[in-house]
Amino acid sequence: MTVQRAPYKLIGGVHVPEHKQSSTQSPIKPLALAKRLIIPMLQHIGEEAKPIVKIGEHVLKGQKIGEVRAFVATPVHATTSGTVVDIGLYPVDHPSQLDALCVVIEADGKDEWAAHTGIKDYHLAEAQTLLAIIREAGIAGMGGAGFPTGSKLQVKQQTPVDIVVINAMECEPYITADDLLMRERATEIVEGANIVKQILGAKKIIIGIEDNKPQAINAMQQASQSQAHIQVMSCQSKYPSGAARQTVYILTGRETPANGRTTDVGVFCLNVGTAAAIYRAVVHGEPSLSRITTVTGLGVQQAANYDVPFGTPIEHLLNQAQAQWSKISRLIVGGPMMGYSLPQVQIPVVKTTNCIIAATLEDFPPPPPEQACIRCGDCAQVCPVQLLPQQLLWFSKSAEFDKAEQYHLDDCIECGACAYVCPSSIPLVQYYRYAKGEIATQKQEAEKAERARLRFEAHTSRLAQEEADKEARRQAREQAAAQAREEAAQQAALASQQGAAPPAKDSKALMIAAATARSNLKKAEKRLLAAQQAGEDTSALLAEIEQLKAEVKKYE
Numbered sequence: 001m002t003v004q005r006a007p008y009k010l011i012g013g014v015h016v017p018e019h020k021q022s023s024t025q026s027p028i029k030p031l032a033l034a035k036r037l038i039i040p041m042l043q044h045i046g047e048e049a050k051p052i053v054k055i056g057e058h059v060l061k062g063q064k065i066g067e068v069r070a071f072v073a074t075p076v077h078a079t080t081s082g083t084v085v086d087i088g089l090y091p092v093d094h095p096s097q098l099d100a101l102c103v104v105i106e107a108d109g110k111d112e113w114a115a116h117t118g119i120k121d122y123h124l125a126e127a128q129t130l131l132a133i134i135r136e137a138g139i140a141g142m143g144g145a146g147f148p149t150g151s152k153l154q155v156k157q158q159t160p161v162d163i164v165v166i167n168a169m170e171c172e173p174y175i176t177a178d179d180l181l182m183r184e185r186a187t188e189i190v191e192g193a194n195i196v197k198q199i200l201g202a203k204k205i206i207i208g209i210e211d212n213k214p215q216a217i218n219a220m221q222q223a224s225q226s227q228a229h230i231q232v233m234s235c236q237s238k239y240p241s242g243a244a245r246q247t248v249y250i251l252t253g254r255e256t257p258a259n260g261r262t263t264d265v266g267v268f269c270l271n272v273g274t275a276a277a278i279y280r281a282v283v284h285g286e287p288s289l290s291r292i293t294t295v296t297g298l299g300v301q302q303a304a305n306y307d308v309p310f311g312t313p314i315e316h317l318l319n320q321a322q323a324q325w326s327k328i329s330r331l332i333v334g335g336p337m338m339g340y341s342l343p344q345v346q347i348p349v350v351k352t353t354n355c356i357i358a359a360t361l362e363d364f365p366p367p368p369p370e371q372a373c374i375r376c377g378d379c380a381q382v383c384p385v386q387l388l389p390q391q392l393l394w395f396s397k398s399a400e401f402d403k404a405e406q407y408h409l410d411d412c413i414e415c416g417a418c419a420y421v422c423p424s425s426i427p428l429v430q431y432y433r434y435a436k437g438e439i440a441t442q443k444q445e446a447e448k449a450e451r452a453r454l455r456f457e458a459h460t461s462r463l464a465q466e467e468a469d470k471e472a473r474r475q476a477r478e479q480a481a482a483q484a485r486e487e488a489a490q491q492a493a494l495a496s497q498q499g500a501a502p503p504a505k506d507s508k509a510l511m512i513a514a515a516t517a518r519s520n521l522k523k524a525e526k527r528l529l530a531a532q533q534a535g536e537d538t539s540a541l542l543a544e545i546e547q548l549k550a551e552v553k554k555y556e
C-alpha cells in the first residue's frame with residue numbers, strides 16, 4: 001500500500017530545526033520506579049478529582065484513588081503499588097505554577113496490579129459500554145491541553161462525525177514521543193482508533209504523519225494494511241501542522257470555524273498516545289497510568305523516550321537520563337515553541353507531559369534584546385491562522401484590547417511562528433498572552449458588574465412590590481372597616497324603626513366598626529400633636545377629633 005500524500009498544505013508555518021535525532025536513537029526505555037510518586041488529582045483540563053484514599057492506606061497499581069462527579073473530569077489511579085503517605089498541595093506541571101492537590105504514594109517496589117479485565121472482542125460491545133470504560137480509565141488527550149477523552153466523545157455533536165483523525169504530526173522540535181510510539185506500538189494505536197470509530201459510528205480513519213518520520217509511517221501502514229477504512233497520509237514537515245485545526249485542514253480540507261471544534265466539521269481528532277491508551281483500557285482493562293515522555297536537550301547524556309508512570313518526579317526522570325545538572329540552564333516542558341519553563345524538579349510527570357528539555361546555553365542561548373517593529377510583515381506571512389500579528393502586537397502593547405479582539409486575537413493559537421521569524425526578536429506571543437489575560441479579566445469584571453446590576457434591580461423591584469402589596473392590604477382593611485360601619489349603622493337604623501333593641505355590642509361588624517373608630521381617633525390625635533408642635537393651624541383637626549370622639553362614643 002502506498003502512502004497517500006495529504007491533499008492540502010499548511011497555510012503559513014515555518015521550517016524549524018528539528019533536533020529530533022538524539023532522542024530517536026534507542027527504543028522506548030522503561031523507567032526504574034521512583035520511590036515516591038506525587039500523583040496530582042488534576043492532570044488536564046476540567047475538574048479536580050476528590051481523593052478516596054487515606055494516609056496510611058495500602059494501594060495497588062491501577063486502583064482508583066481519586067473520584068469525579070463533573071462531566072469534564074477524569075478519575076485518577078495509583079500508578080504503582082505502595083502506601084499513601086500524604087494528601088496535600090504540591091507543585092505541579094502547569095503554566096500557572098500553582099500548587100495542586102496530590103496523593104503521594106511511597107512505592108513498595110512490587111508494582112502489584114489491582115484485579116482488572118478487558119474486552120478482547122470489543123467489536124461486539126455497545127458504544128455506551130466502551131465509553132464508560134474510557135471514562136473510568138481516566139484517559140485524557142495526550143497531545144495538547146489534555147481534554148478528558150470520555151467527555152470529548154460524549155459531547156453532543158450538531159454535525160455527525162464521519163472521520164476520525166489520528167494526529168501524528170508531532171511538529172514541534174525536540175519532541176519524538178509519538179514517533180517512537182508509532183514505531184513500536186502501531187497496532188495499539190490502530191485498534192484504539194477503531195474503537196473510537198466504532199463509538200462514533202464514523203466511516204473512516206485518517207492517520208496524518210509528517211514526512212520526517214518514515215519509520216513511523218511504515219509501522220502505521222503495516223498495522224493498518226487490509227483495513228480499507230484506514231488511510232495513512234504523509235504531509236510536509238512544517239510547524240505548526242500538528243495543531244488540531246491545521247491537521248484537520250491538511251488531511252481533509254475542512255476548515256474548523258473560529259471558536260468552533262473540529263467535530264463541527266465532522267472530524268474527531270485524537271493523538272496517537274490517546275488512541276493507544278484507549279486500546280489498553282478497553283482490551284486489557286488498564287487505566288491510564290503512564291505515558292511516553294521525550295527527555296532530551298544537551299543537559300542529558302541519555303536522551304530518549306521513557307515510559308513514565310504518572311506522578312514520577314521530573315528529577316527522577318532526568319537522573320535516569322543521566323542529567324548533567326551543572327550544564328542545565330533551563331528546563332522546558334513541551335517543545336521550545338509552545339512549552340514553558342519549569343521552576344523546579346520535584347514536579348511530577350502527568351498525562352500531558354510529552355517532553356522535558358534539559359536545555360543548556362548551547363541549546364538555547366539567551367535571546368537578543370527586543371527591538372522596535374520594522375513593519376517587515378514577515379510575521380503575517382507565516383501565521384497559520386492568517387492573522388495580522390503586527391497589528392495584534394500594536395493593540396496589545398497600547399492596551400487597545402477591543403481592537404485586538406476585532407483583529408481576532410482570540411483565534412491566535414499561540415504557536416509562536418510569528419515570533420520565530422521576527423527580525424526584531426519581539427516575543428509576540430507573550431504580548432498576546434498578556435492581552436488575552438487582560439481581555440478575560442475585563443470580561444469577568446463586566447459579567448460581575450452585570451450580575452450586580454441585575455441583583456440590585458431585582459431587589460428594588462421586590463421592595464416596590466412589597467410596598468404596593470402593603471398599600472393594597474391597608475386599603476382593603478379600610479374598605480372592610482367602612483363596610484362594617486355601614487352595615488352596623490343600617491342594622492341600628494332598622495332596629496330603631498322596628499322598635500327593637502340595637503344590635504349587640506359584641507356583634508362582629510360592630511366590634512370592627514368600634515375598633516376602626518378608635519384607631520382613627522388615635523391617628524387624628526397624633527396628627528394634632530404633630531401639628532401643634534409644628535405651630536400649624538389645628539382647627540380642622542380639632543373638629544375632626546370631636547366627630548371621631550362622637551363616633552367612638554356611639555359604640556360604647
Ligand code: SF4
Nearest residue numbers: 373374376377379422
Ligand atoms: S516580524 Fe516583527 S518586525 Fe516584522 S512586522 Fe512582524 S512584528 Fe514587526
Ligand code: SF4
Nearest residue numbers: 383412413415416418
Ligand atoms: S502565535 Fe498567533 S499570531 Fe503568531 S503566528 Fe501563531 S497564530 Fe499567528
